[in-house]
Amino acid sequence: MTTxxxxxxxxxxxDGGVGKSSIMNRYVTNKFDAHLFHTIGVEFLNKDLExxxxxxxxxxxxxxxxxxxxxLRTPFYRGSDCCLLTFSVDxxxxxxxxGNWKKEFIYYADVKEPxxxxxxxxxxxxxxxxxxxxxxxxxxxxxxxxxxxxYETSAKDATNVAVAxxxxxxxxxAMDERTDHLIPTDTVKLHRKPRSAATCxx
Amino acid sequence: xxxxxELMPSDSRRCSYFFLYxxxxxxxxxxxxxxxxxxxxxxxxxxxxxELLCGQLAGVGRCVSELSSSPVxxxxxxxxxxxxxxxxxxxxxxxxxxxxPTIRVCELLDQLINLFCFYNGSVRQSYQRNSRExxxxxxxxxxxxxxxxSSELQHIFSCLRTIDSTNVDPLLxxxxxxxxxxxxxxPLVLAGCILFRGRVVSTQMSPELTMKVMVYESENYAxxxxxxxxxxSSSFGGDVSSTTxxxxxxxxxxxxxxxxxxDFRYSHSTPHKDAHPKKTRLSRTLSELAFSGSDSFGPGxxxxxxxxxxxxxxxxxxxxxxxxxxxxxxxxxxxxxxxPLKHQFSSGNNSEDTLYESCYHSFHSEGAGGSRIHSEGGxxxxxEENSHLSAGGxxxxxxxxxxxxxxxxxxxxxxxxxxxxxxxxxxTQDHRTxxxxxPPCPDNTDESPLVPITLYxxxxxxxxxxxxxxPHFLSDTPSMEEVYHSSLASLNGLEAHLRAxxxxxxxxxxxxxxxHYDSIQSTLTTNLSGRPEGAPEHPFVRATSLLHSHxxxxxxxxxxxxxxxxxxxYGTSSVAHETYFQQHGGSLRNSGIPNHQDSAFSLPSKxxxxxxxxxxxLL
Numbered sequence: 001m002t003t004x005x006x007x008x009x010x011x012x013x014x015d016g017g018v019g020k021s022s023i024m025n026r027y028v029t030n031k032f033d034a035h036l037f038h039t040i041g042v043e044f045l046n047k048d049l050e051x052x053x054x055x056x057x058x059x060x061x062x063x064x065x066x067x068x069x070x071x072l073r074t075p076f077y078r079g080s081d082c083c084l085l086t087f088s089v090d091x092x093x094x095x096x097x098x099g100n101w102k103k104e105f106i107y108y109a110d111v112k113e114p115x116x117x118x119x120x121x122x123x124x125x126x127x128x129x130x131x132x133x134x135x136x137x138x139x140x141x142x143x144x145x146x147x148x149x150x151y152e153t154s155a156k157d158a159t160n161v162a163v164a165x166x167x168x169x170x171x172x173x174a175m176d177e178r179t180d181h182l183i184p185t186d187t188v189k190l191h192r193k194p195r196s197a198a199t200c201x202x
Numbered sequence: 203x204x205x206x207x208e209l210m211p212s213d214s215r216r217c218s219y220f221f222l223y224x225x226x227x228x229x230x231x232x233x234x235x236x237x238x239x240x241x242x243x244x245x246x247x248x249x250x251x252x253e254l255l256c257g258q259l260a261g262v263g264r265c266v267s268e269l270s271s272s273p274v275x276x277x278x279x280x281x282x283x284x285x286x287x288x289x290x291x292x293x294x295x296x297x298x299x300x301x302x303p304t305i306r307v308c309e310l311l312d313q314l315i316n317l318f319c320f321y322n323g324s325v326r327q328s329y330q331r332n333s334r335e336x337x338x339x340x341x342x343x344x345x346x347x348x349x350x351x352s353s354e355l356q357h358i359f360s361c362l363r364t365i366d367s368t369n370v371d372p373l374l375x376x377x378x379x380x381x382x383x384x385x386x387x388x389p390l391v392l393a394g395c396i397l398f399r400g401r402v403v404s405t406q407m408s409p410e411l412t413m414k415v416m417v418y419e420s421e422n423y424a425x426x427x428x429x430x431x432x433x434x435s436s437s438f439g440g441d442v443s444s445t446t447x448x449x450x451x452x453x454x455x456x457x458x459x460x461x462x463x464x465d466f467r468y469s470h471s472t473p474h475k476d477a478h479p480k481k482t483r484l485s486r487t488l489s490e491l492a493f494s495g496s497d498s499f500g501p502g503x504x505x506x507x508x509x510x511x512x513x514x515x516x517x518x519x520x521x522x523x524x525x526x527x528x529x530x531x532x533x534x535x536x537x538x539x540x541x542p543l544k545h546q547f548s549s550g551n552n553s554e555d556t557l558y559e560s561c562y563h564s565f566h567s568e569g570a571g572g573s574r575i576h577s578e579g580g581x582x583x584x585x586e587e588n589s590h591l592s593a594g595g596x597x598x599x600x601x602x603x604x605x606x607x608x609x610x611x612x613x614x615x616x617x618x619x620x621x622x623x624x625x626x627x628x629x630t631q632d633h634r635t636x637x638x639x640x641p642p643c644p645d646n647t648d649e650s651p652l653v654p655i656t657l658y659x660x661x662x663x664x665x666x667x668x669x670x671x672x673p674h675f676l677s678d679t680p681s682m683e684e685v686y687h688s689s690l691a692s693l694n695g696l697e698a699h700l701r702a703x704x705x706x707x708x709x710x711x712x713x714x715x716x717x718h719y720d721s722i723q724s725t726l727t728t729n730l731s732g733r734p735e736g737a738p739e740h741p742f743v744r745a746t747s748l749l750h751s752h753x754x755x756x757x758x759x760x761x762x763x764x765x766x767x768x769x770x771x772y773g774t775s776s777v778a779h780e781t782y783f784q785q786h787g788g789s790l791r792n793s794g795i796p797n798h799q800d801s802a803f804s805l806p807s808k809x810x811x812x813x814x815x816x817x818x819x820l821l
Contacts, residue, residue: 021691029687037384040377043695062691072373075702 005048005055009079010168013101014086015094016065019124022155023086024062027165032156039064041072051169058165070104077109081175082168086122089152092132095123098141118171119148122164126154216349217310218282219243219297222341223256224329225264226291240292240334241341259284260293276304285311292325303751309360310348313413317344320414323448323652347417353730358747359719359780361726362409363416364402365700368727374699378404381692385669388681392457392655394669398700407670409724411453418445418657419666441661442686444676448652457670660686665697712786715742716809718818719750719780727816745771746782753780763802772805774820781818783809 012020021036021043028045044061061080063073083105087094098121106114121142123133135152142148149171151164220243228238235253238260242252263274263286277284277295284297285308296311315325318340322328328337349357356363367375378396382404385391395405395412397419405412449457656675660667667689675681717728730742745764753759753775761774771784785808810820 024691028691031687033688037380039695040373040380041371041695041699043691044698045691045694062695069373072371072699076698 005057007057007059008081008169008172009059009061010082010084010165010172011061011063011077011080011105012084012086013063013105014065014122015088015091015097015101018065018086018088018091018094019155020065020086021062023084023122023124023153023161023164024060026155026158027161028060030158032158034156038066039069041069042076047165049166049169051166051173054169054173056169056173058169060165074104074108077105080105080109081172082118082120083109084120084122084164084168085148086124087133087138088125088128089123089131089133089138090125090128095133095138095141099145102145115146116175118168118175119146120164120168120171121148121150123150123152124155126152126159127156217243217296217298217345219255219284219295220311220314220341220345221252221256221295222325223260223293223295224291225260225293240329241338243342243345245338245342256293256295259286259295263288263293263295275308283307287311287315290326301747303358303747303754305751305754306358306360313348313360313410314341314344316410317348317414317417319652320447320449321417321445323654343421344417347420350420354743355717355728355730355746356726358743358750359721359724359726361719361724362402362405362412363400364725365398370700370703374696375404377692377696377699381667381689381696382406384688384692385667385685387688388675388685390672390675390678390681391685392670392672394667396696397666397668398697399664403665403696403700408453408456411449411456411670413724414447415657415668415670418447418659419668442659443661444656444658446654446673447657447670449655449670450652454653454655658685660689660693662690662693662697663701665693665700667693714786714808714812715784716813716816716818717742717746717782718813718816720778721780722778727818729816741766741769742771742782742784745769745784746773749773749782750780761806763805765802770802770805772802772809774806774809779818781809781813781820783813785812 012024014020016038021039022032024043024045025031025033025036028047039062042061042063044059047058047060049056049058061076063069063076083102085098085101085105087098089095102119105111106117111117121138123135123138138152139150142150149167151160151167153160153164155161220241222240224238224240226238227233228235235257236249239252239256242256259277259279262277266274266277267288273288274286277286278300279297281300282297283300283302283304284295285304287294294311294315296307296314298307298310318325318328321344322332322337322340381396382394385394386406393406393411395407395415396403397416400416400420402412402416407415654673656671656673658669658671658675660669669685712729715728715730717726717730719726749762749764749771750773752762753773759775761772763770763772765771769784771782773780773782775781783805785805806820813820
């Protein structure tokens with residue numbers, strides 16, 4: 001496990017315009033373009049990194065936030081190892097929609113144990129001065145909805161972006177280890193890939 | 203005569219012969235003909251037979267040219283017809299079965315020569331620099347590419363192979379168009395296209411140029427290594443490669459005058475570092491998209507930009523985004539953008555504009571030119587003494603037997619049921635007059651300088667981004683990285699989307715068959731794909747082939763119905779489109795003598811009615 005490189009799929013979900021593509025681009029290419037297209041459907045980039053001695057290839061899936069692109073993006077939720085629910089701290093509606101995004105993900109990704117699935121919440125656009133969502137509000141939502149880690153990020157000035165993705169990797173790896181320790185009492189071996197796990201558990 | 207009979211292959215839609223003969227190598231009386239044969243297909247043909255055919259065709263071709271003071275375009279030899287091209291001392295001939303439309307044979311040869319020049323530059327120089335064996339492999343490769351993989355209908359129209367847009371979310375076509383637009387933000391990028399599994403998803407280039415670029419794609423996909431193989435840029439991994447290609451001046455001008463929004467370029471290329479116009483543009487693009495519904499991206503919507511362009515209205519590039527096959531090239535030729543040409547090679551004078559115009563129309567005029575000059579056996583005394591070339595028109599010309607049996611396309615005209623309705627479409631007439639006389643485009647390939655340029659290719663599994671870029675793009679690392687990184691995520695995503703699309707059930711045989719050919723974008727829409735009816739012997743395919751030939755040869759012909767005892771096919775032609783329609787079922791009330799109850803006469807209205815839902819408007 002420690003020597004071989006594993007592929008982890010993480011997916012960015014959230015309202016259109018909160019900065020999902022910018023977060024991905026900042027993390028992978030360390031660039032920021034204030035005038036990106038609306039994403040159509042899905043896009044992804046790979047990034048190799050080492051976290052706590054584990055070599056992983058992070059496959060970051062960026063999705064279209066607009067409602068009209070729903071049918072294009074939802075088929076690609078399956079197989080995700082971690083979901084980054086993203087809102088913009090200067091847009092209260094995007095914060096209020098977090099719950100809907102979580103529901104949409106759980107439904108289309110066919111997550112069997114939603115309470116155990118690693119979600120991470122990102123409040124992006126920290127660089128913007130006029131906030132509509134306070135840190136406290138956001139933290140409270142995270143606590144009440146499953147004790148999710150919360151990061152305030154800025155894709156524009158690179159604040160907390162790498163930290164958030166590394167946390168995503170840690171969460172996934174921790175899940176794997178927990179799964180591995182459970183084996184003795186269980187006759188069913190749970191693979192890390194939810195797709196195969198789904199068929200095992202049903 | 204028996205030798206020639208042996209030479210002639212059995213009936214086939216494909217090219218049966220192709221050769222390039224260099225007359226400069228055979229000057230003296232004693233020089234053997236074989237010294238002049240640069241390439242001969244099929245390659246297994248014995249040298250004696252190669253010499254026989256080359257000698258006969260080259261001799262007759264030159265003789266007729268000198269007597270008529272005009273280039274020979276087509277020669278008939280028994281049941282084959284040969285498209286002929288002569289350039290300097292070079293003589294090309296490409297032979298197909300006589301039932302293949304003349305226009306198709308000529309197109310095939312022109313495409314072949316143009317392909318060679320695109321990848322190798324001038325023919326003379328190529329043969330000075332490379333061995334015959336090396337170049338023989340390329341001719342063979344291009345010939346096989348041009349004939350591979352297409353359906354029978356696609357062969358008839360020699361159209362671009364596009365992805366099945368009826369099966370693809372139009373948003374994905376928009377996504378592809380936006381990727382190409384984003385690449386053009388780099389000023390070194392002239393134009394591009396995106397291909398998936400050998401089919402066009404989106405293109406900013408003319409159909410002719412797109413077809414040429416696709417050869418490199420398919421070649422790389424097949425992992426065939428060229429002798430002077432593509433160079434791979436290691437810094438971007440094995441998925442990026444490039445090769446030098448050669449554009450004609452007209453092609454280069456086409457690309458440079460294409461209306462790329464300069465505000466859209468990366469800021470370092472423009473004095474004003476203001477990205478605001480870009481943002482406005484994009485959001486408009488998306489909002490138009492979002493509210494116009496998916497139908498507007500179907501095959502039908504691709505018509506509107508063309509219509510506009512033909513009426514000299516379209517001057518903005520924006521609209522090209524909305525056409526599945528990309529129509530920037532259609533917007534431009536009729537209304538060249540006044541932007542200053544910044545390219546070092548461009549001179550922008552009027553004569554080149556003229557050349558451009560004529561090149562653009564070469565497709566349409568080729569048939570006319572071919573038929574005008576082509577030599578029928580028996581109608582020229584030149585051939586009387588040469589029995590080999592006295593090919594009688596009528597023998598076994600099975601293509602015509604559906605309704606009438608006739609020897610050549612021209613003589614069929616009077617038997618077409620609904621004849622020419624030349625009355626009063628002034629614009630059509632004017633337009634077609636403009637296309638006369640036939641342009642010298644293919645002949646000029648060597649005269650007009652060929653400009654080296656770089657074809658850059660970025661592959662993501664079955665998806666390929668192909669860009670024509672200025673040669674120094676490859677040494678401009680920041681530009682290359684910018685293009686690579688700004689498109690990578692989108693290409694990954696587009697590939698995932700397209701791969702996820704199921705091939706789609708082959709449509710249940712409907713009550714009718716149609717084929718709609720767009721001659722501007724060189725695309726074909728049909729409900730026949732993948733069905734057994736697509737076979738060449740199917741009445742619809744044969745009728746379409748024959749009617750297409752008529753439309754090509756007879757510029758004033760707009761509508762025709764052709765039929766046998768069992769089937770009737772309606773065809774209609776306009777400047778930009780040809781549409782063919784066959785209704786199944788129902789009894790054909792066909793007494794042999796035209797009467798008003800004949801069900802064939804209801805075909806035009808049925809076609810208008812039925813095809814509306816396919817986005818084909820015949821009203």
